[in-house]
Amino acid sequence: MRLSLRLLSLFAYAAALTAPSSLAAQDRHGRIVGRVIDAATGLGLPDVGVQVVGTTQGTATGVDGRFSIGRVGAGTVTIHLRRIGFTPKTVTGLMLEPGQSLEQSITLEPATFRLTAQVVTAAAERGTVTEALDRQRNSTGVVSAVTAEQIQKSPDGNAAQAVQRVSGVTVQDGKYVFVRGLGERYTTSSLNGARVPSPEPEKRVVPLDLFPAGLLQSITTTKTFTPDQPGDFSGAQVDIKTREFPAERAYSAQVGSGYAAGATGRDVHLAQGVGGERFAMVGNKRALPALLREVGNFQGLNLSQGDKNLIVSQFRNAWSPLAATGSPNLNGSFAVGGDDPLLFGQRIGYLVSGTLSQGVDTKNDQVRALADRGTVKGSTTEIDRFTGATTSQSVLWGGLANLSTMAGRHSRLLFNALYNRSADNSTRTERGSFENEGIEARIQRMQYVQRSVRSVQMGAEHAVGEAHTFDWAVTDARVNRDEPDRSEFVQQIERGPSGSGEVLRWLSTGNGGAVRTFSTLRETNREGRANYQLVFGPAGAQHRIKVGGLVRHTDRDADTRAFSISAPGAPDSVRALRPEQIFDGRFATANSHVFDIAPLAQGGSYGARDRLAAAYLMGEWAAARWLRVIGGARAEWDQLDVNAVSTLGSPLSTAKRWNDLLPSLAATLTLPRDQQLRLSASRTLARPEYRELSPIKSRDVLNGDDVQGNDQLARTSVVNLDARWEWYPHANEVLSVAVFHKTFDQPIERVYRAAGSGTRTVFYANAQRAQNLGLELEARKSLSMVADWLASVQAFTNLTVMQSRIELPVNTQASATNLTRRMVGQAPFVLNSGLTWVSRSGTSSVTVLFNMVGDRIDAAGDAPLPDVIDRARGVLDLSLRLPVSGALTARVDAKNLLDAPYRTTQGTVTRESYRIGRGVQAGLSWRP
């Protein structure tokens, strides 16, 4: 009897554990959590009294404006907020379910802005679009943001796709962000406020496709400089914020599968792998063979035929892609978060999430060619035309863990960790002809690129009284880029008499017939930063003084090795074999005199050490009720050393010491009827990328050009002028017009130098100056003005129109380059438009997005050739979100509906063209 009773109680306990919601349902209370934000500054407001109307329940907000009120009676709840100096606000219509935590963020306006108390509905106050606009409205400078909710509504799978919805943003190659038509060097990227190291060997750029959309809270693009931002900011600073924890324990999971018209179910060619490529985990299996590491660049060695045979046989015998059927794309993610008393009753907010996506993509109808000079000046003729297709198997996975907790009432501790890994395993097969050799050829390439980002950040925010806030963070971030064991195999296409009976024979002379390339890059960034802010003055007209500093140590190590295998004098019978036969060992025996091997990427390796210290002082002065003036200056001290060994074996090092003072002055004018006018003037700078400073000449193995850095490069000084008028007619709505002007003193441009035999070298030179002038329009408006039933449809558009002019000096440094033109990478316009319909309940939505970037210069012309132009291309995407049942939501995303080809042209020659095909993706989200 006793036993059965005990069993029964155990069972009941187990039932309670497994069905916590049903148990909680009996509890007729819920919890309200949220954050109170200063509408004028966008910062969390501490010490705001939050009261549940009609009860005695209430609390005061903590350091970052967060609050939590437990055991609130379920039902429709009204809360009231008040704080000295701010207009009190009453939020009605909070629907609190029993046993639930309700999250509600609220903005408070300084009392100077609005004297009468405000009453708003919870629905109106909610919504992260508002949050994004708030961020825009409240920031000191010109910012644009994309938030998690907007990303949710779009088909965007990663940060790069999401950020292109921001006004003035161009995304190149699906990865690299250009803002306001300025090249990558003018855009910096940070993750939770700390610089993300660059995993690209030739440029300073972060491929934003590394960050899965599921991990993002927001992507903020700041376009005007304030002294608390890094000084090498001239176009924009893109800050990626990872998701924060939800108020109550919440789970979510999402799975999806996609169909890519060009790849799924089609015959494709996939690369030969070693295992592990599918999850971006190849380890050492594709690493540079130890023997090759040992022999280095072969200089000073006198290799015997036996040595050569031994070295050649070290490579993996994989040269030809394999035929396969394209599998559908798959993706999934999960997240768990909450704010629970995990540690001895200490509440810890947490979010742990992971994501994985993989798929097969193709570039079909792929054409590439070179332009040669025609017999009329400036005209072009096509040479070296190749046609083919590229297939890539890609994978992206990652996870993050974000923790935060209050330490007492005045301190909040934060810990963010993020790890992402991606890989792209691609093959490209193409056929065409070489003008120089006068032969037809087939080229097969297999390339595997693996990238990873790891970032660990610890920080805290402390508030002492109302006046003082202090925050600090220490970050350690690392990126790796590995391109292990890329292969290229070229065969000459020979035809029998009268074009019959085609035979493929290895192009066994020269140094391009059979090439293996191994490259790695490691970069670490260690950064510490601290800021102190003092707020004083009457509420609503408060002045702020902010001081802070930053120390950042960046170390980079880039290593590239490439080897060419040839078979001088090999007979046709050998050359006609398949590559896997040629390299199966039959010609690597002791008596074989077939192979020769030579190192190619001599000098493609370098190291860099960058030590940056910065300090700033800025003040924000509420000069009048309608005028805030923000001014200050930042000092940066940079010590940069780049070391490399030239092809000829001599070590070359470049040391740069740059000390800069960067002043900035901005004013925000609050005009009647929710309008604002912002004016800003600042000086910023752009430093050369590390590789650009190394005066060695090497083959850029990624693009095949000879590249030489320039140790005489000066850093660029930029004067930025911005003016922006904004009007916020309603919550969620904005209309703004901005003008910007930038003057670049000594901008760094990628140029060409000419050499004998028609060869050329890519070089970096300081141009004399460049100007960039632009106009930015942004509108987000509910269509209720058209018809009432359209109230739930919102239209938005942003358009940036700009022009630039760069002038290069007529000297030997850029001898073969078009000297006066737009800056490389600058598009004359960038347009984003869209329509979103959201059902009243918010569970269903339809979003149509259109994006178009005007013709932009991909590379300057190699005189007298015209510039290489990346042609304008419209992209139309459609997303549907539908409730299925309960916590399940379905999503359907149709991407690239227009399937316009990517096309770069030079004069009349199509340099490159391909289609990626339309895609449809469907998935389910589960959010209990």
Added chain:
Amino acid sequence: MIPFRRSALAAFLAAVSLSACSSDSSTAPTVTPVIGASATAVSSSAVKLSFSSKSGDTGYNIERAEGAAGTFAQVGTVAAPASAGTVTYTDANLKVTTVYRYRIITVRGTTSVASAEISVTTLAFGSAAADLTTDITTSRTLYADTTYTLKGFVHVANGATLTIQPGTTIKGDYTILGSSLMVLRGAKIQAVGTADAPIVFTSSRAAGQRQAGDWGGLIIVGNAPINRSGSVEIEGSGTDGQTVVGGKNYQVLYSGGNTPTDNSGELKYVRVEFAGFAPSLNNELNAFTFAAVGSGTKVSYVNAVAGLDDSFEFFGGGFDLSYGVAFEGEDDQFDMSEGFQGRLQFLISYKSTNVPIRTGAGSYATDMEGIENDGCNGSGCDLGFDTAPFTQPVVANFTLIGPASQSITGAGGGFGMMLRRGTGGYYVNGVLARYPAAGISLRDAATFARAGSAVIPNLATADLAVKNVYIAETPLAFQAPSATQNAFDLAGNSITHGSAITAASLFASIPATGAAPANGETAFDFTPATNSPIATGGLATFTGKLAAKAGTAVVGTAYLGAAAPGGAKWWQGWTNYVRN
């Protein structure tokens, strides 16, 4: 007799003056001969005499005789030092490895006595050693007695003249990658050797271990025009940056010249061996590079041996070159482009096999040709292939023999003459043999347009013509015509395709097809064999634009090829067939 008489007069005058001076001397004039004098050869051209003076001697006359039987003549005098001690005398400007006898005549007052004879042999060429490490900024002479080693990129700077004595050897250091000699614009090189004593540029490695690409090469930059606009640098230069640092590979430009008559000096009897290191990928240096070299420059009797890139490459400019020989060059034997206007006569190339390449120096070409001429290619060709001035050389009396195997010439190579990208020029009285692809490739419409787009170019108007050429042991005379490929009429241009004729049958003596000649082979005889079809059939009289262009520098011949029947074997003695 005359020298004797002159020296006797000198001795008489000396004696008079010495006796006048010695009138104060109180010492009794008892003269004794010098004992124990030594003579040491200090170089290939100098001998140092050393002996002890005696108190009371007035001075010493130095007499020299050449060989075992030559007669003595006075070559100098030395005054006796105030107190007895060692006297030295250096006799310079002597012949290499030659026996000289010396004697010293002691003069005391009016009396004199001769010492015993001392015999000495001057040293061989290159016995001394010196390094060339930094740029040559003031005029300098390199002496035959010294073997010089180029360590790094040594430039002869504007305004300086580098004179090199006959017989001088200059080695490119194998260990300092790419070591090269660059004669910059405004500088001159006077490297005039003789058939007996050629000037040799070679690898620093020992014979037998040398490989193509062991060192850089000889680069001469002039101030004549090229047809590319903008700044153009020497291929492979600039790997150490743009800043001028002596001995480093800084950027060297050759564009923008405007003096067609510019003079970069003279090369005669000069050999360049085992050159061609690639300072950057695919940018191998040539054995001889002539960039924008003007017509004031004289080049004759030049021999490129086992270079990794082209044997002779000409970028723009124009000057006369006669008697050029290319042995086993790994890319093109003669490569002209960018508006080259030179006149070349008597050219030989012999290519039979791949010479081993220095590990890591570069790679074998994919398109090895005998002659590869381009009109204009690359940036700065403002009108593409039609950019003027056209590449328009006169190339006459050439004997170009290929390796007969496409596996050696590379997939894109194997043509006796590749004429493309709008090149012009007049190619006459030549022999092409053993080319596996075709004798001649006449590529692209722009090139054909130079010939008036006529299959028989009219010399009165055409900028391009191929006349009187014999093609042997080669599958096709012209590459098969296609959309971009053209061919001249054979008979109308006196082009003979001896499809069944072997190369060996044309010449007095050349190695068999596929056989690599022995190292040091001297038996090449490019003279037409008896009854060889190339002994006749030459274009003896030039007309039209060819005559105008050739002037007196290049004249017509009754024979084809580089050697006249029964004529001088001009390549013998000073060239060097060697593969390692």
